Amino acid sequence: MSLKTLSAVALTAVAALALSGCSGGTAAPAPGESFDPDSSAEITFAWWGNDDRAARFEQAIAAFNEEYPNITVVRNFNAWGDYWTARNTEAAGHSLPDAVMIDAGYLGEYASKNLLADLNPYRGGVLPLDGVSDAVLGAGTVQDKLLSVPLGTNAYSLMYNKDILDELGVPYPTDTMTWEEMDDFILQVNKAGGATEPRIYGSEDYTGGFVGFIYAMMQRGNEVFDADGKAAFTEQDVVDYLETGKKLRDAGDFYPVERSVALAPKGGFLAGESAVWFNWSTTVLQGMTDAGTENIGMVQPPLDAGEKTHVLAPHPSMMLSVAANSKQPQAAAALVNFLATSPKVAEIFGTSLGTPPTEAGQAAIDRQPADTVNLDYIASIQDELTASYPILPAGYGTIEAKWGELHEQMRYGEIDEKQFAQSLFSEMSMVLG
Template sequence: MRMSRHVERRTFLKAAGASLAGVGLTAAGCGAGSGSSGGPVTIRYAWWGADDRAEKINRTIALFEKKHPKIKVKTDFQQYGDFWKKFNTQAAGGNPPDVFQNAVGFLRKYDAKRVLLDLGPQAKKGNLDLANFRAGLEKFGEIDGKLLGVPVGSNSMGYIIDERVYEKAGVTPETGWTWEDWDDALIRIHDKAGRAGDSGPHGVMYLYDLILRQNGKAFFTENGLGFTESDLVPYWTEAMKRVKSGLYADPKKVEQIKPKSALAQGLAGGEFTWDNFTARYTAEGDSSYAIAPIPTTDGKRTAQYLGSLMLSGSARTKHPAEVATFISFMVHDPEAGRIMGYDRGVLSTTEQFEAFRPTDPVSKKIAAYEQQIADAGVLEPITPHPAGADVVEAAFLRIAGDMSLGKAPVEDSVKQFFTEAKTALDS
């Protein structure tokens, strides 16, 4: 998830909320044929991420073009927020990239705007291979009987910690630790390691979703929000107390170091995010990082689920067969899997999963973590993501950030969030 890193998402203010009212794509003529006359075909491929991801993707594209010399791939990438700003502009102008990186929170939104290509027909024609996906991931991008995305990897929420800081504080997170245990850890890190215990998790929608799920609710239902103002007020009130006490990192300093993370820059001892971002923290920081278990309410249920980045096609593409061929290569080719590693999550197909045997410590940690939660049986079905979920996520992050900086009190911030969420989900 479907879900990029929340540090990147802090830059995603109004980007995902940009209106696509003017898109008005019609199904007629969109993706009706390959558009190929036997000569070279060029498709445009766009994604979000950092330079290290771009380097790996460019290597896989070179491999693809070598094996498919009649298909050329033109690339484009930006940071998370900038990507969606540009994508919205392109989609509104009827010219989105042929194939692009996507996440579950965007599927219903862009399907409703007729932006996404149904890849199901291409699978039936043999241009897209849907065999050998791990854990049923081939179904992850299905919405209302249409295949709108194909997963490139799987990941789950984890608590990434600075191992040196936790060792200095004398804290060892273990499976089944509770939120009370986590609270105690924040205090010990603050007092013994001289650092904020956490970067400030109260704007991370996917974390709050887990907390709600542990308590019998969820962030979303099929049609709207699954919680109320009376749920959010105490959560954000407690968060502000921790900001003021120094248990959460100084929001002003966190702002100053963006897009880098507070954890990697030594401002905090831990940060809730997707497990595969352990690799990025290791690249950014100068410490050793581990994936700790998600704290629980009852010592048992973490309420976790698998998320995934995926590849989607444009309904406007003139080359649906080539798009499907490209996607199929990117999720099945063993060498492409060895190149990408776990950059976008644990590889989604058995061909790539078996081809990439991690030797570096970080990838081994990610693989071990996903194996651990799978063996523990804690994984559950993903929370629904209605149309407008991406705008709601952006609002949750932005409003929590503004609140942390003292721009609005808790009660006003909560009301603002519910007002914006209602507008996004009703539109």
């Protein structure tokens, strides 16, 4: 999804307000200083979600007020679509909430419009972010400005249904598999599952999502988008990636596209009809719920032949920013720090906001089965979480959706890999300018 184009005049006003840091003759506190406990502040905080998330935030803010009793937090939340409609309107009027939840797909656009405050100046005071790694913070850093702090993270993974593989007598996938070995695994599952009802397949087409392409580019040390939000990859990069699955695709060895379309948005893994699922680690709860088993394993995605080390990135599940127009940036930054790093908050939310970005937060969780699988996976790949997730440009949601649309056409045989790449770049030329 992408935001509507904002008025250049309004955006200039936002930037000017952020730089002035004052209203009604009262200067904003100097960055880096601690919030004066004898002073008071009222800040607004907005997030998207449901009533359950709102109830958890009520608990989290109550815990925050034990530490900062003189900061009043005015809360507001909406469902996803209504949330961004409201933020659009506020952005145009340079009146965003002081603390605002941001999705990774919107960060690039909000950054380009100067709507978010640089939080680096507060790192020496109310925003130390103790225990949050540079790789995690890199996902919220645009042109050296820390504009957003992840409340939770996850990582790209290969999930597998142990019940299916045990029943078929097929060994589990490993964290050292190559893509060629992955293809062999899929064929082995297909052969063993050919007599079952319904028939069991090894996998959906693993080139079906743009996220998988991002992983492949990062694994090869390539940029995905440049600092201006333009594609840093080529049509040939897209073709080369799609052709990694061509042999199985042409032979009909992936989970059938007709069945995928019929089951949408579930897919084969969630229906209990395919053995593996490439997705973010925190979606393991959905996997367990829909597939009807807690017996789910998780390893890193395969490597190209000759590669020895995975290049993985902590992917921000949701992020918190301070608005450039905030009149109380220190108080808002204090709230961001508390929500991102307090073990009390992690205990309240579990992994529902993603994996807590600190070890102390992860240790505070009362683990349920899905939490255990997710957190054990994250712990096992710490040495391979060496990159920051790329900043996604304005219009990223449109590009991601176009990839899915074109991939379905390709699987039906309506277009080939080169036509896929050409159509994708045609779409990006309009979306990214």
